[in-house]
Amino acid sequence: MHSRDSTRWDLEHALSQEGCAICRLTQKAIARFVDGLLYESVNDPGIRRRAAQALGFCHRHAWQMRAVHGSALGMAFLNRDALNQWQAQLEQVQKPRGRGVGQISKFVHHAAHANRAKEKCLVCERENEIEQRDLKVLIESLAEGDFCAKFRASAGLCRPHFAQACDAAARVETLDALIEMQIEINARLVAELDEFIRKNDYRFMAEGFGAEGDAWMRAIERLAGAAR
Ligand SMILES: [Zn+2]
Numbered sequence: 466m467h468s469r470d471s472t473r474w475d476l477e478h479a480l481s482q483e484g485c486a487i488c489r490l491t492q493k494a495i496a497r498f499v500d501g502l503l504y505e506s507v508n509d510p511g512i513r514r515r516a517a518q519a520l521g522f523c524h525r526h527a528w529q530m531r532a533v534h535g536s537a538l539g540m541a542f543l544n545r546d547a548l549n550q551w552q553a554q555l556e557q558v559q560k561p562r563g564r565g566v567g568q569i570s571k572f573v574h575h576a577a578h579a580n581r582a583k584e585k586c587l588v589c590e591r592e593n594e595i596e597q598r599d600l601k602v603l604i605e606s607l608a609e610g611d612f613c614a615k616f617r618a619s620a621g622l623c624r625p626h627f628a629q630a631c632d633a634a635a636r637v638e639t640l641d642a643l644i645e646m647q648i649e650i651n652a653r654l655v656a657e658l659d660e661f662i663r664k665n666d667y668r669f670m671a672e673g674f675g676a677e678g679d680a681w682m683r684a685i686e687r688l689a690g691a692a693r
């Protein structure tokens with residue numbers, strides 16, 4: 466299990482790298498979680514039952530797992546159980562043979578129920594837990610000056626994670642500091658975008674691009690969060 470100290474250390478390290486620290490840490494932790502899931506699913510009926518209740522995985526995570534090298538057998542186990550679960554739900558609402566055609570609206574309603582998962586995607590659930598844990602430690606750590614300095618010098622948070630951080634702030638001072646620092650961090654990116662756009666003008670093209678060359682990509686991540 467992750468201790469608070471190791472989360473704090475991971476956060477500091479992530480803040481020294483590019484992009485949103487919460488996005489980075491979540492990506493890494495989910496990659497590890499998915500590996501474990503695929504490996505353990507072969508022998509763990511509990512995990513398979515849970516994944517079956519969710520009727521497999523959400524679109525994003527299903528394809529992420531598909532892309533993991535060596536995922537074939539794990540995916541076969543997990544998805545066989547999920548398919549069997551879906552089959553069982555469909556069979557429950559099958560029109561009883563020999564009976565006349567019932568009311569279509571009622572039948573459609575039951576069919577919709579049979580196509581619905583009873584549990585959330587297991588990976589989404591884990592992702593949410595990791596984000597909440599890391600955001601909590603991040604917010605607590607902002608009470609310390611040296612951590613604040615690291616945050617200020619970093620690429621801050623993406624807008625979705627920043628919004629979550631604001632929601633989770635328990636003190637006026639923390640929320641005020643968060644907003645003040647993110648404004649400063651965003652202003653740096655806006656200045657880089659200004660420079661990038663200016664240099665795309667044929668009159669200044671000869672100057673060549675510096676660090677602002679990929680500012681347009683960093684702006685995508687800042688607003689939407691990292692690609693998942
Ligand atoms: Zn993020």
Ligand SMILES: [Zn+2]
Nearest residue numbers: 523526586589
């Ligand atoms: Zn998911």
